[in-house]
Each structure stands twice: as C-alpha cells, then as structure tokens.
Amino acid sequence: MSDQATSRARLPLAGALQRQLAVRFGGAAPGMEALAALTLLAIAVPEQLATSRLAGMPPITGLYAFVAGTVAFALLGSNPQLSVGADSTIAPLFAAALTTVAPQQSHHYVVLAGVLAVEVGVFVAVVGVLRLGWIAEFLSTPIITGFLAGVAVIIVVHQLPDVLGLASPGGSTVHRLGDVLSHLGHANGWTFGMAAGVFAIVELSERIDRRFPGALVGLVASTILVGAAGLASHGVAVLGSVAHGAPTFGLGDLSWTTVHQVLPVSVVVALVVISQTAATSRAFADEGGYQVDVGRDFVGVGAGSVLAGLSGSFAVNASPARTAAVATAGGRTPWTGLGAAAAVVVLVPAAGILKDVPIATLGAILVYVATRIFHVDDLRAVLHFDVFEFGLTVVTLLTVAFVGVEQGIAVAVVLALVERTRLSARPSVHEMGRIPGTTSWEPLREGRSSAVPVPGVVVLLFAQPLYYLNSEHFRTQVDEMVLQRRPPPQVVVLDTVGLHDVDFTGSRVVRGLLDELYHLHITVGIARAGDHLVENFRRSGLYDRIGADHFYESTDAAVTALAPR
Known part of the structure; x- marks a missing residue:
C-alpha cells in the first residue's frame, strides 16, 4: 500500500478518535473542573500511598499507578467521571499470591507485579474489544459481597501490626491474626493512638462532607506531630527513605516462567476489575444521566494497567470512592482526572518529603477503606432473601479471608453454578x-x-x-x-x-x-x-x-x- 493510501486509511480512524475526544473533553467548566481536580488530588495521594503499601510495593509506585490509570482512561475510556488508579480491592488479592513467590518490595516482587499488571490489562482490554463483559456475571452479587468482605478481613488483619506498633509476622491470615493476638501486650500506645486519631479524622470528614480530604489532613497532621513531638523515639515507625523521581519503563528480567507464575491470579484480578469497572461506570452514568460504553471503559482501564505495569507499578482498577468524590465535587469531564494526575507528576520528584509519614497513618487509612467494602447491609439483605445464597456469601468470605483469594472465588463460583443447576433441574410446571x-x-x-x-x-x-x-x-x-x-x-x-x-x-x-x-x-x-x-x-x-x-x-x-x- 502506498504512503498516500495508508494516510487516507488512517484519516477516518484519526477523525473518529478526534470526535470522541472532543465530546469527552468538551463542555468543561474550568473553575469546577479545577476544584474537582484539587479534591481528587487530596483524596488520591494518601490513598494511593496506602494502597501501594497494601500491594507490597514501594510507596511511590502508587502515584505511578494513579497517573498511568488516569491518563490511559482519559484517552480511551468513555465515562467522563470514572477515576482509575491503585485500588484496595485488588491490591491484597495479588499481594497475597505474589508474597508466596518473592519478598514484598524486592526487585523480583516488583517485576512480578509489573508482569501481572500487564497481563491483567491485556485480559481486561480484550474483554472490552470483543464485548465479553458478560463473563463477569459468573460473580453474582452475593459472591461479590462475600469476596469484598473477605478482602476487608485480609486488609484489617494485615494492617493490625502497623496500627498497633507490632512487628509484622508474615504468613497466612490465620497465622498473622494469631501472632497479633499473642503479642497484644506489647502494643505501642503512641502508635495506636495516632492510628485511632487518623481513623477518627477520616470517619468524621466522611460524615460531614465527602469532599473534605480527611485522609490528607490526617496524613499531614500525623507527619507534623511525629516530627514536632519526636514520636519516632517512642517507637512510632515511619516510612523512612522513599524512592522518588521518574519511573523506569520496562519489565526488567522478564521470562516465560514469570509470565506463567502470575497467570492464574491475573485471571482472578481481571475478573474483579471487570466487575467493579462495569458496576461503577454504570452506577455513576445512571446517577449523572449520561450514556457510557462499558466496552470502551474496559479498554481504558486495561490500557491503564498495561501502562502502570510497564512503568514499574501494579494493576489498576476503577474506584467507586474516588469517582464519587469527582461527581460530588462537580467534575464532569476527564480534565478533572488529568488535572490531578498532572499535579501528582509535579509532586513525584519531591516524594522524599514523605519519609516522616507514620506507617500507622497509612494503616489507619486502609482499615477505614476496609470498613467501606465490608457491606453489612448487603450481607443482611442476602440472608433475608435466601439462606442458601447467604451460605455462598459466607463460604466466599471465609475462604477468601483464611484460605486464599483464588480458592475463595473458585469455590464460590462452583457452588453458585451447582445451585443454579439445581434450580434449573427442578423448575415448576x-x-x-x-x-x-x-x-x-x-x-x-x-x-x-x-x-x-x-x-x-x-x-x-x-x-x-x-x-x-x-x-x-x-x-x-x-x-x-x-x-x-x-x-x-x-x-x-x-x-x-x-x-x-x-x-x-x-x-x-x-x-x-x-x-x-x-x-x-x-x-x-x-x-x-x-x-x-x-x-x-x-x-x-x-x-x-x-x-x-x-x-x-x-x-x-x-x-x-x-x-x-
């Protein structure tokens, strides 16, 4: 094909993309978008730092994930308000699996997380391109409720040593919980007091106005308090030296062994990302009165994960909490996310100032996140509706929390299919x-x-x-x-x-x-x-x-x- 013919073939695609971007980015009110971007920034920075710790990754990689997910989705997604970045739902999922292969924050662990992010991104994007979103329906609402509750238990148990000032024992959830309970007498009162204070600030801010950056206020206040009162000498642990600067692109020493090692958990994470992205995008589109193309949203989120993995970070997901903050603050176009991402890019070179952030602060933020995804009302609703489906929920919760995420999802899906088969085999005339x-x-x-x-x-x-x-x-x-x-x-x-x-x-x-x-x-x-x-x-x-x-x-x-x- 000649260069001229190739150019003509590309023009319709370029024109279509240009029209889509014009629709998505048009109609922005600069003042409202800027305010929404600041709100998103204030919420995202402490949350992404905490989530990177939950993922077993260096703190700075959470900021990389936010920038990668936001930029990719702004260009390829369809929902103008959806916020994409590091997510506390999937972080403990892959962290639990990767920890069995390599120590957290080690070079090999970071490589594994990057490969997993690329695999997850490819899976999610392919589902979007081929319009295969129906596969997420294998995870019914009771299963998702139990899954999230199980993840919440994992988050809380993993953060207990940090908020109590104890050494982290590692190992399974049961082993970690037993170790914490046996060492409660050695808890650090200063550490627990700081964690409780930050938790109270975040909880109070959510009750007053979700746009108020309670997590950021708690992070700044606790960091200042540690330095001013010399709490490090009282056993309050801090992040310490934080790597900063531009990310290094690539996947390091990639091998087929690495690709195969993370493949099973990649599939599970991709299913969760698909479910959460579809649910979040549709919910806020209905609330905002606009139309979305969920297939394109999958492509945008998938591309964000690929970009995050290639930049030394980890898999990303749509965030219901941050999307709600954008909508509440008046953000109506992708300029909100891009504005926050641009500010994060400016902040990355100065990430060294985070060295005095108390680890208990990040733990408290994550414990609060866990309370938000443990939906007690949904558990009650499932129990009231059907005892068997509630049993599925409980089995999923317990298996995810105390056996393993992949095993929990597999067991729950099998039980759900058995129940559906039982019902279809005994229909009424x-x-x-x-x-x-x-x-x-x-x-x-x-x-x-x-x-x-x-x-x-x-x-x-x-x-x-x-x-x-x-x-x-x-x-x-x-x-x-x-x-x-x-x-x-x-x-x-x-x-x-x-x-x-x-x-x-x-x-x-x-x-x-x-x-x-x-x-x-x-x-x-x-x-x-x-x-x-x-x-x-x-x-x-x-x-x-x-x-x-x-x-x-x-x-x-x-x-x-x-x-x-």
Whole structure:
C-alpha cells in the first residue's frame, strides 16, 4: 500500500478518535473542573500511598499507578467521571499470591507485579474489544459481597501490626491474626493512638462532607506531630527513605516462567476489575444521566494497567470512592482526572518529603477503606432473601479471608453454578386459569388468584428450556397434574412462551408424554411457541405428531378452539 493510501486509511480512524475526544473533553467548566481536580488530588495521594503499601510495593509506585490509570482512561475510556488508579480491592488479592513467590518490595516482587499488571490489562482490554463483559456475571452479587468482605478481613488483619506498633509476622491470615493476638501486650500506645486519631479524622470528614480530604489532613497532621513531638523515639515507625523521581519503563528480567507464575491470579484480578469497572461506570452514568460504553471503559482501564505495569507499578482498577468524590465535587469531564494526575507528576520528584509519614497513618487509612467494602447491609439483605445464597456469601468470605483469594472465588463460583443447576433441574410446571371476563391467564394459586380453570381443560405453563437435566422432572410433574387426575381432562394445552428450546432428551420425553395422552384420548394443543421451538419440533417429528392445526398464537385461542362444547 502506498504512503498516500495508508494516510487516507488512517484519516477516518484519526477523525473518529478526534470526535470522541472532543465530546469527552468538551463542555468543561474550568473553575469546577479545577476544584474537582484539587479534591481528587487530596483524596488520591494518601490513598494511593496506602494502597501501594497494601500491594507490597514501594510507596511511590502508587502515584505511578494513579497517573498511568488516569491518563490511559482519559484517552480511551468513555465515562467522563470514572477515576482509575491503585485500588484496595485488588491490591491484597495479588499481594497475597505474589508474597508466596518473592519478598514484598524486592526487585523480583516488583517485576512480578509489573508482569501481572500487564497481563491483567491485556485480559481486561480484550474483554472490552470483543464485548465479553458478560463473563463477569459468573460473580453474582452475593459472591461479590462475600469476596469484598473477605478482602476487608485480609486488609484489617494485615494492617493490625502497623496500627498497633507490632512487628509484622508474615504468613497466612490465620497465622498473622494469631501472632497479633499473642503479642497484644506489647502494643505501642503512641502508635495506636495516632492510628485511632487518623481513623477518627477520616470517619468524621466522611460524615460531614465527602469532599473534605480527611485522609490528607490526617496524613499531614500525623507527619507534623511525629516530627514536632519526636514520636519516632517512642517507637512510632515511619516510612523512612522513599524512592522518588521518574519511573523506569520496562519489565526488567522478564521470562516465560514469570509470565506463567502470575497467570492464574491475573485471571482472578481481571475478573474483579471487570466487575467493579462495569458496576461503577454504570452506577455513576445512571446517577449523572449520561450514556457510557462499558466496552470502551474496559479498554481504558486495561490500557491503564498495561501502562502502570510497564512503568514499574501494579494493576489498576476503577474506584467507586474516588469517582464519587469527582461527581460530588462537580467534575464532569476527564480534565478533572488529568488535572490531578498532572499535579501528582509535579509532586513525584519531591516524594522524599514523605519519609516522616507514620506507617500507622497509612494503616489507619486502609482499615477505614476496609470498613467501606465490608457491606453489612448487603450481607443482611442476602440472608433475608435466601439462606442458601447467604451460605455462598459466607463460604466466599471465609475462604477468601483464611484460605486464599483464588480458592475463595473458585469455590464460590462452583457452588453458585451447582445451585443454579439445581434450580434449573427442578423448575415448576404451573397450572393456569383464565381471569374471568378477560382473555388473560395466570397460575392458579389458592387464595391469591382470581383465575379459574376451564372445565375439561388443563393449561400448563413450563417457563424453562426443556433439556436432559430437567426433562424427567417435567415428565413427573405432568404425570401428577394430568395423567393421575380423575377423571382425566379432555384437553391439555401447553403454554410454551418460556420453553424456547428443547434438546434431544427433552424431545424424547415430550414424545413419550404425547403417546400417553393420546392413548387416553386427550387432545393436545401448543400455545405461544417461538420459531426456534417450532423448528426443534419439526426436526424431532413432534410438529407432525401434534399437528400444525394444534399450534396457536395465544393460550386463550388454544382453549377456545379445543375446549369441549
């Protein structure tokens, strides 16, 4: 292809991108965007520092993650308010897995985190490009609730040594918790007091006004207090020397072994990122009254993770809390995030001033974050709705918290699929009645329905695909409701509005039922059959067996035509 032809081919793509960016960045009110950017900056800096610690990474990498995620999403995403960066939901997820391979903050650990970020980014972006967001539906709401609660437990247990001034023991959640409980008598009162004070500041600021940067106020105040009161001499630990400056791009000593080591946890993290991104983007779009393309949002977040991984940081995610802060502060375009990211870039060279930040402060911020993702009200709602689904939630919570994140997700998904299979294998066949004075039909429910049966006619509704797993249950119910009835009905009408598919086993069961019904001289009619079901019946010979003149557009039409006079 000639250079001229190549240029012409690129122009439509460039023009489309230019139009999209014009829509996303247009209509900004500079004053409101600047105020929202300052609000986001004040919330993001302490949160990203704390999250980098939760991820087992050097503090500065949290700021790298924020810049990478924000810039990539601003250019490629669709939601104008979504804030992307380091996230406390996924940080403990991959930290728990990577810690079994390398010590936290070691060179090998940083390389592993970078490779994982790139893998997560590629997975999420591919899901966006191929419109595969439905895979996140494997994680139902009860599972996500239990998963987040389990992550919250991990966060709190991992931060307890920091907020109590104890040595961090490492190991599993159970081992860490046991070690903390056995050493409570050695807790540092100054450290705990500072952590409690910062937690109180953040909690109070959230109650008063979410735009108030309580975390930043707590961080600055505690840092000043440590220096002014000489609390380091009282055993209050601080960050110490903080690496700063521009990131080094690349993945270091990359190998296929490294790629394979982090692949399983990358898939789990990607699923969580997909779920959280979709939920956050849609929620704020509904609240703000604008449209989003979730597929593009996946591409933007995925690109952010790739860029973060290549810049020596870790995987990023959409943040519900920061997005809420942007929306509340009046941010309406990506300029808000870009403004905050630009300010972070300016601050990065001066990150050395963070050396006196108390570790207990970051621990307190993370404990507060944990309280925000442990949704007690949602747990109560699941329990009230269904005990089995609450059991799924509890199993997920306990497995994630005390066994492992990957194992918790795997166990919960398997249990959820088993439950869905159980329900689909035991669907109900409903006997229908006509509502007097109308042509409408509804299930006959004693004391709860005004519908009445038509003499000599049994109308059945089976609102599920009929396949090998539920076909015998269907046969048993029809046998009880029709074949064992004395006297038997003269007409049976099957309303198939929800029975949109029949497999080979199901067709055999239907043929057997037809043989029994016809042997008893019972007329059979089919109502509201879709094109796909009719085609299935044709292929199996059931259409000819029933007769084309016994297929009807509505239940009432079938009963009117077939009911005994």
